[in-house]
Amino acid sequence: MRSAKFDALLSRYYTIIIFLIPALTIFTLFVVLPIGEAAYYSFFRWNGYGAPEKFVGLKNYEFLFKNRVFIMSLKNNFYIIAISLFVQLPFALLIALMISDKLRGAAFFRTVFFLPFILAEIVTALIWAYIYDGNYGLVAAIWGFFGAEAPFVLGDKDWALVAILIVIFWKFFGIHMMIYIAGLQAISKEVLEAAKVDGAGPITTAFRIKIPMLIPTIKLSVFLSLLGSLQLFDIIMPLTGGGPSNVTHSMVSYLYYFGVMRMKVGFGSAVGVVIFLICLFIAIGYQRTLMRDDNENKF
Protein backbone atom coordinates (compact mmCIF):
# COMPACT_ATOMS: atom_id res chain seq x y z
CA MET A 1 0.00 0.00 0.00
CA ARG A 2 1.35 3.39 -0.89
CA SER A 3 0.74 5.90 1.80
CA ALA A 4 -0.57 9.40 1.11
CA LYS A 5 2.70 10.75 2.42
CA PHE A 6 4.67 8.74 -0.08
CA ASP A 7 2.43 10.01 -2.88
CA ALA A 8 2.98 13.60 -1.80
CA LEU A 9 6.71 13.04 -1.75
CA LEU A 10 6.64 11.47 -5.18
CA SER A 11 4.56 14.34 -6.49
CA ARG A 12 7.08 16.77 -5.08
CA TYR A 13 10.06 15.22 -6.83
CA TYR A 14 8.09 14.82 -9.99
CA THR A 15 7.19 18.51 -9.88
CA ILE A 16 10.74 19.63 -9.14
CA ILE A 17 12.08 17.69 -12.09
CA ILE A 18 9.38 18.50 -14.63
CA PHE A 19 9.18 22.18 -13.64
CA LEU A 20 12.89 22.86 -13.49
CA ILE A 21 14.22 20.94 -16.44
CA PRO A 22 13.22 23.22 -19.34
CA ALA A 23 14.60 26.39 -17.78
CA LEU A 24 17.73 24.72 -16.42
CA THR A 25 18.55 23.07 -19.73
CA ILE A 26 18.11 26.14 -21.89
CA PHE A 27 19.83 28.40 -19.39
CA THR A 28 22.81 26.08 -19.05
CA LEU A 29 23.21 25.40 -22.77
CA PHE A 30 22.71 28.93 -24.02
CA VAL A 31 23.93 31.19 -21.22
CA VAL A 32 26.31 29.45 -18.84
CA LEU A 33 28.22 27.18 -21.21
CA PRO A 34 28.79 29.87 -23.88
CA ILE A 35 30.37 32.11 -21.25
CA GLY A 36 32.71 29.30 -20.24
CA GLU A 37 33.43 28.50 -23.87
CA ALA A 38 34.25 32.13 -24.57
CA ALA A 39 36.91 31.96 -21.86
CA TYR A 40 38.30 28.74 -23.37
CA TYR A 41 38.24 29.87 -27.02
CA SER A 42 39.96 33.12 -26.11
CA PHE A 43 43.23 31.19 -25.84
CA PHE A 44 43.01 30.01 -29.45
CA ARG A 45 43.25 31.38 -32.91
CA TRP A 46 40.18 29.87 -34.53
CA ASN A 47 37.70 30.62 -37.30
CA GLY A 48 34.92 28.48 -35.85
CA TYR A 49 35.29 25.49 -38.13
CA GLY A 50 36.60 22.14 -36.95
CA ALA A 51 38.01 22.01 -33.45
CA PRO A 52 40.06 24.85 -31.98
CA GLU A 53 43.63 23.62 -32.36
CA LYS A 54 45.91 26.61 -32.65
CA PHE A 55 46.60 27.40 -29.01
CA VAL A 56 48.06 30.88 -28.69
CA GLY A 57 48.01 31.39 -24.94
CA LEU A 58 47.46 35.02 -23.97
CA LYS A 59 48.35 36.37 -27.44
CA ASN A 60 44.78 37.49 -28.15
CA TYR A 61 44.72 39.54 -24.96
CA GLU A 62 48.19 40.88 -25.61
CA PHE A 63 47.14 42.07 -29.06
CA LEU A 64 43.94 43.54 -27.65
CA PHE A 65 45.67 45.75 -25.13
CA LYS A 66 48.17 46.95 -27.69
CA ASN A 67 45.42 47.74 -30.17
CA ARG A 68 44.74 51.46 -30.46
CA VAL A 69 41.12 50.99 -31.55
CA PHE A 70 40.31 48.70 -28.63
CA ILE A 71 41.90 51.04 -26.10
CA MET A 72 39.81 53.81 -27.65
CA SER A 73 36.64 51.74 -27.30
CA LEU A 74 37.52 51.04 -23.67
CA LYS A 75 37.95 54.77 -23.11
CA ASN A 76 34.65 55.50 -24.86
CA ASN A 77 32.85 53.05 -22.58
CA PHE A 78 34.51 54.80 -19.67
CA TYR A 79 33.25 58.21 -20.88
CA ILE A 80 29.76 56.80 -21.34
CA ILE A 81 29.80 55.49 -17.78
CA ALA A 82 31.16 58.75 -16.41
CA ILE A 83 28.53 60.88 -18.14
CA SER A 84 25.77 58.48 -17.14
CA LEU A 85 26.76 58.41 -13.49
CA PHE A 86 27.82 61.99 -12.91
CA VAL A 87 25.53 63.94 -15.22
CA GLN A 88 22.58 61.83 -16.27
CA LEU A 89 21.66 60.26 -12.93
CA PRO A 90 21.92 63.46 -10.83
CA PHE A 91 19.86 65.26 -13.45
CA ALA A 92 17.24 62.49 -13.46
CA LEU A 93 17.12 62.69 -9.66
CA LEU A 94 16.66 66.45 -9.77
CA ILE A 95 13.77 66.16 -12.21
CA ALA A 96 12.22 63.32 -10.19
CA LEU A 97 12.32 65.46 -7.04
CA MET A 98 10.76 68.36 -8.92
CA ILE A 99 7.85 66.57 -10.48
CA SER A 100 6.97 64.03 -7.86
CA ASP A 101 5.62 66.83 -5.72
CA LYS A 102 2.07 67.94 -6.20
CA LEU A 103 2.96 69.78 -9.35
CA ARG A 104 0.29 70.54 -11.86
CA GLY A 105 0.98 68.58 -15.05
CA ALA A 106 3.35 66.14 -13.30
CA ALA A 107 1.82 63.13 -15.07
CA PHE A 108 2.26 64.81 -18.44
CA PHE A 109 5.94 65.60 -17.89
CA ARG A 110 6.61 62.16 -16.49
CA THR A 111 5.14 60.50 -19.57
CA VAL A 112 6.97 62.77 -22.00
CA PHE A 113 10.34 62.28 -20.31
CA PHE A 114 9.84 58.53 -20.23
CA LEU A 115 8.82 58.35 -23.89
CA PRO A 116 12.31 58.00 -25.45
CA PHE A 117 12.97 54.92 -23.37
CA ILE A 118 10.30 52.90 -25.13
CA LEU A 119 11.68 53.56 -28.59
CA ALA A 120 13.96 50.93 -30.04
CA GLU A 121 17.58 52.03 -29.76
CA ILE A 122 17.96 51.62 -33.51
CA VAL A 123 15.05 53.99 -34.11
CA THR A 124 16.35 56.51 -31.59
CA ALA A 125 19.73 56.52 -33.27
CA LEU A 126 18.24 56.88 -36.76
CA ILE A 127 16.17 59.85 -35.63
CA TRP A 128 19.31 61.47 -34.27
CA ALA A 129 21.34 60.58 -37.32
CA TYR A 130 18.80 62.71 -39.18
CA ILE A 131 18.90 65.51 -36.61
CA TYR A 132 22.68 65.64 -36.84
CA ASP A 133 22.76 65.56 -40.65
CA GLY A 134 24.56 68.72 -41.75
CA ASN A 135 22.48 69.03 -44.93
CA TYR A 136 18.97 68.20 -43.83
CA GLY A 137 18.67 67.89 -40.08
CA LEU A 138 17.78 70.16 -37.20
CA VAL A 139 21.41 70.99 -36.61
CA ALA A 140 21.57 72.22 -40.19
CA ALA A 141 18.41 74.30 -39.67
CA ILE A 142 19.71 75.88 -36.48
CA TRP A 143 23.09 76.70 -37.98
CA GLY A 144 21.38 77.92 -41.14
CA PHE A 145 19.23 80.26 -39.04
CA PHE A 146 22.38 81.97 -37.86
CA GLY A 147 23.70 82.00 -41.40
CA ALA A 148 26.46 79.51 -40.68
CA GLU A 149 27.59 76.44 -42.56
CA ALA A 150 26.39 73.45 -40.54
CA PRO A 151 28.97 70.96 -39.28
CA PHE A 152 28.69 67.21 -39.84
CA VAL A 153 29.05 66.32 -36.18
CA LEU A 154 28.94 62.56 -36.74
CA GLY A 155 31.77 62.76 -39.23
CA ASP A 156 33.91 64.89 -36.96
CA LYS A 157 36.47 63.01 -34.88
CA ASP A 158 36.27 65.49 -32.03
CA TRP A 159 32.49 65.74 -31.86
CA ALA A 160 31.13 62.34 -32.85
CA LEU A 161 31.41 60.88 -29.36
CA VAL A 162 29.82 63.96 -27.79
CA ALA A 163 26.95 63.56 -30.24
CA ILE A 164 26.52 59.93 -29.17
CA LEU A 165 26.61 60.90 -25.50
CA ILE A 166 23.81 63.40 -26.09
CA VAL A 167 21.67 60.67 -27.64
CA ILE A 168 22.35 58.35 -24.71
CA PHE A 169 21.35 61.10 -22.31
CA TRP A 170 18.20 61.83 -24.29
CA LYS A 171 17.15 58.21 -24.40
CA PHE A 172 17.92 57.01 -20.89
CA PHE A 173 17.46 59.83 -18.42
CA GLY A 174 13.70 59.20 -18.38
CA ILE A 175 13.95 55.63 -17.14
CA HIS A 176 16.17 56.68 -14.25
CA MET A 177 13.77 59.49 -13.43
CA MET A 178 10.96 56.92 -13.39
CA ILE A 179 12.90 54.60 -11.08
CA TYR A 180 13.49 57.51 -8.69
CA ILE A 181 9.86 58.55 -8.79
CA ALA A 182 8.82 55.00 -7.90
CA GLY A 183 11.30 55.14 -5.02
CA LEU A 184 10.02 58.51 -3.85
CA GLN A 185 6.44 57.28 -3.86
CA ALA A 186 7.44 54.51 -1.48
CA ILE A 187 8.56 57.00 1.19
CA SER A 188 5.89 57.10 3.88
CA LYS A 189 3.72 60.20 3.89
CA GLU A 190 3.97 60.45 7.68
CA VAL A 191 7.71 61.04 7.61
CA LEU A 192 7.25 63.86 5.11
CA GLU A 193 4.36 65.33 7.11
CA ALA A 194 6.45 65.25 10.25
CA ALA A 195 9.28 67.05 8.47
CA LYS A 196 6.86 69.69 7.28
CA VAL A 197 5.48 70.21 10.77
CA ASP A 198 9.04 70.62 12.02
CA GLY A 199 9.48 73.43 9.52
CA ALA A 200 11.68 71.73 6.91
CA GLY A 201 11.56 73.38 3.50
CA PRO A 202 11.59 71.46 0.22
CA ILE A 203 15.37 71.60 -0.14
CA THR A 204 16.04 70.44 3.42
CA THR A 205 13.49 67.67 2.97
CA ALA A 206 15.15 66.58 -0.25
CA PHE A 207 18.64 66.41 1.21
CA ARG A 208 17.84 65.22 4.72
CA ILE A 209 14.99 62.79 4.07
CA LYS A 210 14.25 61.96 0.46
CA ILE A 211 17.73 61.38 -0.92
CA PRO A 212 18.95 59.35 2.09
CA MET A 213 15.84 57.18 1.86
CA LEU A 214 16.40 56.76 -1.88
CA ILE A 215 19.87 55.26 -1.49
CA PRO A 216 18.78 51.68 -2.36
CA THR A 217 16.94 53.00 -5.42
CA ILE A 218 19.95 55.05 -6.47
CA LYS A 219 22.14 51.98 -6.15
CA LEU A 220 19.80 50.06 -8.41
CA SER A 221 19.84 52.76 -11.06
CA VAL A 222 23.64 53.05 -10.87
CA PHE A 223 23.89 49.31 -11.37
CA LEU A 224 21.54 49.28 -14.35
CA SER A 225 23.32 52.25 -15.84
CA LEU A 226 26.76 50.65 -15.47
CA LEU A 227 25.76 47.36 -17.05
CA GLY A 228 23.82 49.10 -19.81
CA SER A 229 26.72 51.43 -20.61
CA LEU A 230 29.14 48.55 -20.88
CA GLN A 231 26.94 46.76 -23.40
CA LEU A 232 26.12 49.70 -25.61
CA PHE A 233 25.88 48.71 -29.26
CA ASP A 234 22.57 49.48 -30.99
CA ILE A 235 22.86 53.26 -30.59
CA ILE A 236 26.34 53.39 -32.10
CA MET A 237 25.56 51.44 -35.27
CA PRO A 238 23.16 53.83 -37.06
CA LEU A 239 24.94 56.94 -35.80
CA THR A 240 28.58 56.32 -36.63
CA GLY A 241 29.11 52.57 -36.94
CA GLY A 242 32.27 53.16 -34.91
CA GLY A 243 33.63 55.78 -37.28
CA PRO A 244 35.08 58.18 -38.25
CA SER A 245 38.45 56.38 -38.27
CA ASN A 246 37.22 53.95 -35.58
CA VAL A 247 37.15 56.58 -32.83
CA THR A 248 33.60 55.96 -31.58
CA HIS A 249 33.53 52.21 -31.03
CA SER A 250 32.17 50.77 -27.83
CA MET A 251 33.64 47.48 -26.70
CA VAL A 252 30.67 45.60 -28.09
CA SER A 253 30.75 47.32 -31.49
CA TYR A 254 34.49 46.59 -31.55
CA LEU A 255 33.69 42.95 -30.81
CA TYR A 256 31.15 42.93 -33.62
CA TYR A 257 33.41 44.48 -36.26
CA PHE A 258 36.70 42.81 -35.40
CA GLY A 259 35.50 39.51 -33.95
CA VAL A 260 32.12 38.52 -35.35
CA MET A 261 32.30 39.96 -38.86
CA ARG A 262 35.71 38.43 -39.46
CA MET A 263 34.76 35.21 -37.67
CA LYS A 264 37.75 35.50 -35.39
CA VAL A 265 36.25 33.37 -32.66
CA GLY A 266 39.27 33.36 -30.39
CA PHE A 267 40.00 37.06 -30.62
CA GLY A 268 36.32 38.06 -30.35
CA SER A 269 35.93 35.84 -27.32
CA ALA A 270 38.87 37.60 -25.68
CA VAL A 271 37.01 40.91 -26.12
CA GLY A 272 33.91 39.27 -24.63
CA VAL A 273 35.89 38.02 -21.65
CA VAL A 274 37.22 41.52 -20.95
CA ILE A 275 33.66 42.87 -20.97
CA PHE A 276 32.60 40.02 -18.71
CA LEU A 277 35.39 40.64 -16.23
CA ILE A 278 34.50 44.33 -15.96
CA CYS A 279 30.83 43.44 -15.40
CA LEU A 280 31.79 40.82 -12.84
CA PHE A 281 33.99 43.28 -10.99
CA ILE A 282 31.10 45.74 -10.78
CA ALA A 283 28.57 43.09 -9.89
CA ILE A 284 30.66 41.72 -7.03
CA GLY A 285 30.89 45.20 -5.61
CA TYR A 286 27.14 45.45 -5.75
CA GLN A 287 26.11 41.98 -4.75
CA ARG A 288 25.86 42.58 -1.05
CA THR A 289 23.86 45.74 -1.22
CA LEU A 290 21.66 44.84 -4.15
CA MET A 291 20.81 41.22 -3.70
CA ARG A 292 20.92 40.94 0.05
CA ASP A 293 17.16 41.03 0.35
CA ASP A 294 16.62 38.45 -2.34
CA ASN A 295 19.16 35.96 -1.10
CA GLU A 296 17.46 35.35 2.21
CA ASN A 297 15.29 32.34 1.75
CA LYS A 298 12.27 32.90 3.90
CA PHE A 299 10.10 29.84 3.73
Next chain:
Amino acid sequence: MKTNFRTYYLYLLLFFLAGVIIIPLYVSVMGGFKHTGELRTNSLGLPIDWKFENYTSLLINSDFWLFLWNSTVYAVGTTFFVVLFASMTAFVFAHVKFAANKFLYNYFLLGLMFPFATAILPLFLRVRDFGLLGTSWAVIIPQIAFGLGFSIILFRGFFRQMPKEIFEAAVCDGCSYTQFYFRFTLPLSTPILATVSVITLTGSWNNYLLPLIMINDESLYSWPMGIMVFRGEYFTDWGKILAYVSLTLVPAVVFFFALQKYIVAGLTGGAVKE
Protein backbone atom coordinates in the same frame (compact mmCIF):
# COMPACT_ATOMS: atom_id res chain seq x y z
CA MET B 1 6.04 86.09 -4.21
CA LYS B 2 9.06 83.84 -3.96
CA THR B 3 7.13 80.61 -4.59
CA ASN B 4 5.56 81.84 -7.82
CA PHE B 5 8.93 82.94 -9.06
CA ARG B 6 10.38 79.51 -8.39
CA THR B 7 7.44 77.73 -10.00
CA TYR B 8 7.83 79.91 -13.06
CA TYR B 9 11.44 78.82 -13.58
CA LEU B 10 10.54 75.23 -12.83
CA TYR B 11 7.92 75.19 -15.59
CA LEU B 12 10.30 76.95 -17.94
CA LEU B 13 12.84 74.17 -17.39
CA LEU B 14 10.26 71.39 -17.68
CA PHE B 15 8.73 72.74 -20.89
CA PHE B 16 12.16 73.27 -22.39
CA LEU B 17 13.03 69.67 -21.58
CA ALA B 18 9.73 68.41 -22.96
CA GLY B 19 10.53 70.29 -26.15
CA VAL B 20 13.93 68.63 -26.38
CA ILE B 21 12.18 65.26 -26.16
CA ILE B 22 9.22 65.95 -28.44
CA ILE B 23 10.76 68.03 -31.24
CA PRO B 24 13.01 65.24 -32.60
CA LEU B 25 10.00 62.90 -32.66
CA TYR B 26 7.83 65.52 -34.28
CA VAL B 27 10.33 66.40 -37.01
CA SER B 28 10.77 62.70 -37.77
CA VAL B 29 7.09 62.02 -38.28
CA MET B 30 6.68 65.22 -40.32
CA GLY B 31 9.90 64.61 -42.22
CA GLY B 32 8.33 61.48 -43.64
CA PHE B 33 5.81 63.69 -45.44
CA LYS B 34 8.41 65.96 -47.02
CA HIS B 35 10.30 65.99 -50.30
CA THR B 36 14.05 65.85 -50.04
CA GLY B 37 14.25 69.45 -51.21
CA GLU B 38 11.79 70.59 -48.59
CA LEU B 39 13.67 68.75 -45.84
CA ARG B 40 16.61 70.96 -46.65
CA THR B 41 14.75 74.23 -46.45
CA ASN B 42 11.96 73.50 -44.01
CA SER B 43 12.96 70.98 -41.37
CA LEU B 44 10.92 72.37 -38.47
CA GLY B 45 7.61 73.44 -39.93
CA LEU B 46 4.66 71.44 -41.17
CA PRO B 47 5.08 70.09 -44.69
CA ILE B 48 4.08 72.69 -47.29
CA ASP B 49 3.54 70.10 -49.94
CA TRP B 50 2.35 66.91 -48.23
CA LYS B 51 3.98 63.91 -49.82
CA PHE B 52 2.24 60.72 -48.76
CA GLU B 53 4.23 58.56 -51.08
CA ASN B 54 6.99 57.81 -48.56
CA TYR B 55 4.43 56.24 -46.26
CA THR B 56 2.24 54.58 -48.85
CA SER B 57 5.16 53.01 -50.71
CA LEU B 58 6.19 51.36 -47.46
CA LEU B 59 2.70 50.19 -46.62
CA ILE B 60 2.48 48.33 -49.91
CA ASN B 61 6.05 47.05 -49.59
CA SER B 62 5.85 43.34 -48.80
CA ASP B 63 9.29 43.29 -47.15
CA PHE B 64 8.16 45.86 -44.60
CA TRP B 65 5.30 43.60 -43.52
CA LEU B 66 7.47 40.50 -43.70
CA PHE B 67 10.01 42.01 -41.28
CA LEU B 68 7.26 43.09 -38.90
CA TRP B 69 5.81 39.59 -39.07
CA ASN B 70 9.20 37.99 -38.37
CA SER B 71 9.71 40.23 -35.35
CA THR B 72 6.24 39.32 -34.15
CA VAL B 73 7.08 35.61 -34.37
CA TYR B 74 10.31 36.16 -32.43
CA ALA B 75 8.60 38.27 -29.79
CA VAL B 76 5.56 36.04 -29.26
CA GLY B 77 7.59 32.83 -29.35
CA THR B 78 10.12 34.16 -26.87
CA THR B 79 7.48 35.57 -24.53
CA PHE B 80 5.39 32.39 -24.47
CA PHE B 81 8.32 30.21 -23.43
CA VAL B 82 9.87 32.72 -21.04
CA VAL B 83 6.57 33.13 -19.20
CA LEU B 84 5.94 29.38 -19.08
CA PHE B 85 9.42 28.21 -18.08
CA ALA B 86 10.25 31.09 -15.75
CA SER B 87 6.94 30.85 -13.88
CA MET B 88 7.29 27.07 -13.50
CA THR B 89 10.82 27.46 -12.17
CA ALA B 90 9.88 30.30 -9.86
CA PHE B 91 6.91 28.27 -8.58
CA VAL B 92 9.24 25.51 -7.45
CA PHE B 93 11.62 28.03 -5.86
CA ALA B 94 8.75 29.73 -4.04
CA HIS B 95 6.71 26.74 -2.87
CA VAL B 96 8.69 23.51 -2.87
CA LYS B 97 11.28 22.77 -0.21
CA PHE B 98 14.27 20.82 -1.40
CA ALA B 99 17.96 20.80 -0.69
CA ALA B 100 19.26 22.56 -3.81
CA ASN B 101 16.58 25.24 -3.89
CA LYS B 102 18.74 28.17 -2.86
CA PHE B 103 21.70 26.98 -4.87
CA LEU B 104 19.70 26.66 -8.09
CA TYR B 105 18.05 30.03 -7.56
CA ASN B 106 21.46 31.66 -7.21
CA TYR B 107 22.59 29.83 -10.32
CA PHE B 108 19.91 31.68 -12.30
CA LEU B 109 20.69 34.97 -10.52
CA LEU B 110 24.29 34.65 -11.55
CA GLY B 111 23.15 34.61 -15.16
CA LEU B 112 21.96 38.19 -14.75
CA MET B 113 25.52 39.32 -14.44
CA PHE B 114 26.57 37.68 -17.70
CA PRO B 115 26.70 40.28 -20.44
CA PHE B 116 25.12 38.95 -23.59
CA ALA B 117 28.01 40.22 -25.71
CA THR B 118 30.47 37.85 -24.02
CA ALA B 119 28.51 34.84 -25.19
CA ILE B 120 27.83 35.96 -28.78
CA LEU B 121 30.41 33.92 -30.64
CA PRO B 122 30.07 30.62 -28.74
CA LEU B 123 26.30 31.12 -28.84
CA PHE B 124 26.41 31.46 -32.59
CA LEU B 125 28.50 28.29 -32.87
CA ARG B 126 26.11 26.37 -30.61
CA VAL B 127 23.09 27.48 -32.62
CA ARG B 128 24.92 26.52 -35.81
CA ASP B 129 25.97 23.12 -34.47
CA PHE B 130 22.40 22.39 -33.37
CA GLY B 131 21.32 23.04 -36.95
CA LEU B 132 19.09 25.94 -35.98
CA LEU B 133 20.56 28.57 -38.30
CA GLY B 134 18.05 29.62 -40.92
CA THR B 135 15.12 29.05 -38.56
CA SER B 136 13.28 31.34 -36.15
CA TRP B 137 14.58 29.25 -33.25
CA ALA B 138 18.04 30.75 -33.82
CA VAL B 139 16.67 33.97 -32.38
CA ILE B 140 13.97 32.65 -30.06
CA ILE B 141 15.97 30.12 -28.04
CA PRO B 142 18.87 32.43 -27.06
CA GLN B 143 16.34 35.12 -26.20
CA ILE B 144 14.49 32.70 -23.92
CA ALA B 145 17.77 31.72 -22.29
CA PHE B 146 18.78 35.32 -21.57
CA GLY B 147 15.26 36.31 -20.50
CA LEU B 148 14.87 33.63 -17.84
CA GLY B 149 16.97 35.10 -15.02
CA PHE B 150 15.17 38.37 -14.49
CA SER B 151 11.74 36.83 -15.09
CA ILE B 152 12.37 34.15 -12.48
CA ILE B 153 13.24 36.84 -9.92
CA LEU B 154 10.03 38.74 -10.69
CA PHE B 155 7.82 35.63 -10.56
CA ARG B 156 9.39 34.25 -7.42
CA GLY B 157 8.96 37.54 -5.60
CA PHE B 158 5.31 37.63 -6.55
CA PHE B 159 4.55 33.97 -5.76
CA ARG B 160 6.06 34.27 -2.32
CA GLN B 161 3.77 37.12 -1.44
CA MET B 162 0.71 35.05 -2.21
CA PRO B 163 -1.08 33.90 0.97
CA LYS B 164 0.35 30.57 2.13
CA GLU B 165 -3.05 29.44 3.42
CA ILE B 166 -4.43 28.76 -0.05
CA PHE B 167 -1.45 26.61 -0.84
CA GLU B 168 -1.60 24.61 2.38
CA ALA B 169 -5.35 24.10 2.12
CA ALA B 170 -5.09 22.96 -1.48
CA VAL B 171 -2.28 20.51 -0.76
CA CYS B 172 -4.26 19.06 2.18
CA ASP B 173 -7.21 18.53 -0.11
CA GLY B 174 -5.01 16.34 -2.27
CA CYS B 175 -4.22 18.88 -4.89
CA SER B 176 -0.90 18.14 -6.56
CA TYR B 177 1.72 20.79 -7.18
CA THR B 178 1.00 20.74 -10.88
CA GLN B 179 -2.72 21.19 -10.37
CA PHE B 180 -2.08 23.95 -7.89
CA TYR B 181 0.20 25.74 -10.33
CA PHE B 182 -2.34 25.69 -13.13
CA ARG B 183 -5.52 26.21 -11.07
CA PHE B 184 -4.41 28.75 -8.50
CA THR B 185 -0.98 30.22 -9.07
CA LEU B 186 -1.33 31.23 -12.70
CA PRO B 187 -4.89 32.64 -12.53
CA LEU B 188 -3.97 34.64 -9.41
CA SER B 189 -0.84 36.10 -10.99
CA THR B 190 -2.15 38.23 -13.83
CA PRO B 191 -0.27 41.41 -12.82
CA ILE B 192 3.11 39.70 -12.82
CA LEU B 193 2.29 37.68 -15.94
CA ALA B 194 1.49 40.94 -17.69
CA THR B 195 4.68 42.60 -16.42
CA VAL B 196 6.98 39.78 -17.51
CA SER B 197 5.19 39.49 -20.86
CA VAL B 198 5.50 43.18 -21.57
CA ILE B 199 9.20 43.32 -20.70
CA THR B 200 9.97 40.23 -22.74
CA LEU B 201 7.90 41.36 -25.71
CA THR B 202 9.51 44.78 -25.90
CA GLY B 203 12.98 43.40 -25.31
CA SER B 204 12.59 40.96 -28.17
CA TRP B 205 10.80 43.41 -30.45
CA ASN B 206 13.63 45.94 -30.17
CA ASN B 207 16.49 43.46 -30.15
CA TYR B 208 19.03 44.18 -32.85
CA LEU B 209 22.32 42.50 -31.98
CA LEU B 210 21.08 38.92 -31.63
CA PRO B 211 19.15 38.66 -34.94
CA LEU B 212 22.03 40.47 -36.60
CA ILE B 213 24.37 37.67 -35.55
CA MET B 214 22.01 34.77 -36.10
CA ILE B 215 20.07 35.65 -39.24
CA ASN B 216 21.63 35.62 -42.67
CA ASP B 217 18.56 34.87 -44.71
CA GLU B 218 16.79 38.10 -45.66
CA SER B 219 13.37 36.43 -45.46
CA LEU B 220 13.94 36.02 -41.70
CA TYR B 221 15.13 39.58 -40.97
CA SER B 222 13.66 41.35 -37.95
CA TRP B 223 12.39 44.89 -38.47
CA PRO B 224 15.40 46.61 -36.85
CA MET B 225 17.58 44.75 -39.37
CA GLY B 226 15.16 45.71 -42.12
CA ILE B 227 15.30 49.37 -41.21
CA MET B 228 19.11 49.31 -41.25
CA VAL B 229 19.16 47.71 -44.69
CA PHE B 230 16.65 50.31 -45.85
CA ARG B 231 18.91 53.04 -44.49
CA GLY B 232 21.80 51.57 -46.43
CA GLU B 233 19.75 51.70 -49.64
CA TYR B 234 18.38 55.22 -49.29
CA PHE B 235 21.35 56.71 -47.54
CA THR B 236 20.39 60.40 -47.50
CA ASP B 237 16.84 60.10 -48.77
CA TRP B 238 15.69 61.05 -45.30
CA GLY B 239 12.01 61.35 -46.24
CA LYS B 240 11.83 57.62 -46.92
CA ILE B 241 13.88 56.66 -43.87
CA LEU B 242 11.88 58.93 -41.56
CA ALA B 243 8.64 57.44 -42.87
CA TYR B 244 9.95 53.98 -41.98
CA VAL B 245 11.05 55.23 -38.56
CA SER B 246 7.65 56.82 -37.93
CA LEU B 247 5.73 53.72 -38.92
CA THR B 248 7.57 51.72 -36.27
CA LEU B 249 7.34 54.55 -33.77
CA VAL B 250 3.58 54.85 -33.71
CA PRO B 251 2.80 51.26 -32.61
CA ALA B 252 5.48 51.53 -29.91
CA VAL B 253 3.94 54.70 -28.52
CA VAL B 254 0.42 53.23 -28.55
CA PHE B 255 1.65 50.05 -26.89
CA PHE B 256 3.41 52.13 -24.27
CA PHE B 257 0.37 54.21 -23.39
CA ALA B 258 -1.76 51.09 -23.10
CA LEU B 259 0.66 49.18 -20.88
CA GLN B 260 2.70 51.90 -19.17
CA LYS B 261 1.93 50.55 -15.72
CA TYR B 262 3.44 47.14 -16.42
CA ILE B 263 6.51 48.52 -18.16
CA VAL B 264 7.33 50.73 -15.21
CA ALA B 265 6.54 47.94 -12.74
CA GLY B 266 8.92 45.58 -14.48
CA LEU B 267 11.73 48.08 -14.41
CA THR B 268 11.28 48.97 -10.79
CA GLY B 269 11.34 45.41 -9.51
CA GLY B 270 7.87 44.08 -10.11
CA ALA B 271 5.86 46.17 -7.71
CA VAL B 272 2.59 46.59 -9.57
CA LYS B 273 0.26 49.16 -8.09
CA GLU B 274 -3.33 48.20 -8.69
